[in-house]
Amino acid sequence: MSNPTNELRPLALGELIDRSATFWRKHLKQLFTLYFGFAIVTYILTKSLQLATQRSVVAMQGLASGQGDTETLLLEYGRFWLVLGGTMLGTFWLYWMASLVAARYVVPTQLGEPVRLSESYQRGLKKLGTFTGAYVLSLLWAVGANLLMALPGGLLAGAGAAVLASSGGTGGRVVGGVLLAIGALLIGVGVLGGLLWYLLRFSLLPPVLAMEELSAVKAFKRSGALLSGRVGPGFTGRVKVRAMILVTVVSAILMAVSLVSGLPALIIQFAYRNPLEPLAMVNNPVPQTLLVPAELLQVVGQAVFTPLGLVFYAMFYLDMRVRREGLDLERQLEESSDPAVAA
DSSP, rough: OGGGGGGOOOOOOOOOOOHHHHHHHTTHHHHHOOOOOOOHHHHHHHHHHHHHHHHHHHHHHHHTTTTOOOOHHHHHHHHHHHHHHHHHHHHHHHHHHHHHHHHHHHHHHHHOOOOOOHHHHHHHHHHHHHHHHHHHHHHHHHHHHHHHHHHHHHHHHHHHHHHHEEEEEEEHHHHHHHHHHHHHHHHHHHHHHHHHHHHHHHTTTTHHHHOOEEEEEEEEHHHHHSSSSSSSSGGGGGGGHHHHHHHHHHHHHHHHHHHTTHHHHHHHHHHOTTTTTTTTTHSSSOOOHHHHHHHHHHHHHHHHHHHHHHHHHHHHHHHHHHHHHHHHHHHHHHHHHHHHHHH
């Protein structure tokens, strides 16, 4: 007899979150084991960024005091942006890969076909090239979307800069400064909107690659098709609206948990310096012997709670398959035609 909690059917928003949380609680140990390695590598990347930032600040402080040269500053500045870009790309890649591996564990288990963690990792290795190709496609798509969203702010900021450059009066400088400030604000809002759009638009790409035999391009299109259109009446019947609400709720939960698990590291930093001071990390460095254990405690907390978000993406993928393709009816037909199940 099937477990009613695993029954395949279209789920309401609250049911989808509740089912994800229930699965996460029941499989907490397995999900922690699955994600911990990804969390450690992500920490190494972010720690490298932290140290690169500190070194760049030291170089800029030395130049300001006449102890360095411009060439050294430019070298450090370039190294910092290289590390920043690599960290962001690597962090997103690791998160989406973790989502793929988790989906390979969550979806079959939810369908009553449990798999070993090793099989989930093997799926990730098998799809490594395809996944990376789809990831690169998503980044190219995201660059275009971010440029488009930041375009109004960029035009306004450019107009403000032109006014400042061409005006010699006080009124012109005020107008130019206001336009420049508003333009910069709009650019920031556009970039933030582009990031949120990226997380939303490609949220189903890892589950698609985890469960379906598709090329990078086809998986890219498939994930977009699952998130397009509507699956019900009203405003919340639009798939992107449903996904936005659910992603926002789950993200808020994870952010709150992350803040709590990060309190020890934050307390240690406040004890040694004021984080609001621009040169605090240089003038009052925190001993790494204290900071690293506190940060590792935060990593453990993330390895416990972050899989809740990964489970949600897998559940949302499953719900879209049920609503759009009748996966629940298909499974029922398969079970009714199977002599062993019928018996």
